[in-house]
Amino acid sequence: MRALQYRTIGSAPEVVDVPTPVPGPGEVLLRVTAAGVCHSDEFIMGLPEDQYVYGLPLTLGHEGAGTVAALGEGVKGVSVGESVLVYGPWGCGRCYPCSRGEENYCENAASEGIRPPGLGAPGAMAEYLLVDDARHLVPLGDLDPVASVPLTDAGLTPYHAIKKSQPLLVPGSVVIVIGVGGLGHVAVQILRAITPSLVIALDTAEDKVELARSVGAHFGFITGGGDDAMSTVEEEIRALSGGRGATAVFDFVGIQATTDLAARLVAVGGEIAIVGVGPGTVNVGFFSTPWESSARAPYWGSRPELMEVLELARSGRITVEVERFSLEEAPRAYERLQAGTIRGRAVIVPADHQDSEDPS
Ligand code: NAD
Ligand code: ZN
Numbered sequence: 001m002r003a004l005q006y007r008t009i010g011s012a013p014e015v016v017d018v019p020t021p022v023p024g025p026g027e028v029l030l031r032v033t034a035a036g037v038c039h040s041d042e043f044i045m046g047l048p049e050d051q052y053v054y055g056l057p058l059t060l061g062h063e064g065a066g067t068v069a070a071l072g073e074g075v076k077g078v079s080v081g082e083s084v085l086v087y088g089p090w091g092c093g094r095c096y097p098c099s100r101g102e103e104n105y106c107e108n109a110a111s112e113g114i115r116p117p118g119l120g121a122p123g124a125m126a127e128y129l130l131v132d133d134a135r136h137l138v139p140l141g142d143l144d145p146v147a148s149v150p151l152t153d154a155g156l157t158p159y160h161a162i163k164k165s166q167p168l169l170v171p172g173s174v175v176i177v178i179g180v181g182g183l184g185h186v187a188v189q190i191l192r193a194i195t196p197s198l199v200i201a202l203d204t205a206e207d208k209v210e211l212a213r214s215v216g217a218h219f220g221f222i223t224g225g226g227d228d229a230m231s232t233v234e235e236e237i238r239a240l241s242g243g244r245g246a247t248a249v250f251d252f253v254g255i256q257a258t259t260d261l262a263a264r265l266v267a268v269g270g271e272i273a274i275v276g277v278g279p280g281t282v283n284v285g286f287f288s289t290p291w292e293s294s295a296r297a298p299y300w301g302s303r304p305e306l307m308e309v310l311e312l313a314r315s316g317r318i319t320v321e322v323e324r325f326s327l328e329e330a331p332r333a334y335e336r337l338q339a340g341t342i343r344g345r346a347v348i349v350p351a352d353h354q355d356s357e358d359p360s
Contacts, residue, residue: 003126005057021130023072030066033145035124037346064124065145084137101303150345158187160301169195174241179252180212182345192216193317254278326353
């Protein structure tokens with residue numbers, strides 16, 4: 001089968017031929033219908049050799065959707081032909097967090113060598129994907145896999161971050177979303193769907209600010225001009241919050257400039273979630289941040305949260321903007337992501353350009 005693999009440190013990913021996997025006991029083979037392109041892939045492919053821990057060659061793709069193609073021995077509860085989404089942060093399934101459905105915080109994944117697809121295990125940017133357990137599949141029903149596959153990360157990750165702050169997001173609350181790409185543009189919609197907050201979106205690119213407004217942000221501002229431009233934006237945001245600052249800031253960039261901005265804009269008692277995988281930190285302390293404000297760095301989301309995100313999509317309250325690419329075009333999708341020219345999420349559709357083999 002064809003697969004998009006990261007093969008050499010520092011080089012672009014390549015489309016290559018690899019053996020079609022065969023499901024072992026308990027495993028499920030999916031014929032991939034869609035796979036999302038995440039900035040985290042860009043991050044891991046930018047790591048130097050001594051920090052790269054995902055194995056080579058690595059078939060990319062941690063957002064996956066497919067139809068069940070074959071079942072390994074003993075698999076029950078799913079049937080061949082069913083359309084499913086893949087819950088990506090695989091865990092052991094037995095520890096305390098896993099038993100709550102929070103496999104993203106599995107206590108044993110590292111020691112047992114359990115890796116998410118596309119982030120250690122072979123990912124979804126291929127004609128077929130092997131899923132380690134049927135519990136990692138969520139029925140998609142008649143939802144479009146291409147429009148839905150980003151829900152597994154670009155939807156789930158912001159949902160998980162926002163839900164934690166939800167008790168604070170009462171009428172009159174003000175939320176700032178920094179970075180309106182794949183995750184950020186879904187975050188804006190989740191905030192509008194499940195909170196009464198005033199939503200303010202920030203991005204360095206004008207078209208992303210426009211996207212934020214079009215998906216429901218009450219206000220959008222371009223950031224990253226000179227210091228003067230920044231302080232004007234900050235003053236406007238402060239004025240919009242009645243001088244109090246932001247109840248919550250969701251930072252989908254995570255560099256020092258954005259975490260500093262978050263720390264300057266957060267209100268007394270407010271919360272900062274650093275979702276973007278960057279080196280930025282927030283120095284929480286009596287003399288550096290407002291009283292009782294806090295900062296955290298959430299990772300991905302839980303299985304029940306993915307079900308909830310799917311319900312939001314099913315009821316039409318969140319819609320992912322997608323740009324569609326074939327598997328052969330996938331390297332180009334990564335170039336476009338790096339250049340910042342993807343609107344919403346890029347999605348790879350392996351069936352678009354080629355005939356696939358029969359795995360059975
Ligand atoms: P993306 O490239 O689609 O979007 C990033 C957006 O941020 C773009 O619109 C870009 O213009 C904007 N931006 C860049 N620099 C900015 C700045 N200084 N100020 C304001 N806006 C800026 O990326 P994505 O796939 O949405 O991922 C966003 C981040 O979230 C990445 O760092 C990714 O690695 C991370 N991520 C984290 C998790 C997690 O579990 N914590 C999960 C998925 C992705
Ligand atoms: Zn991701």
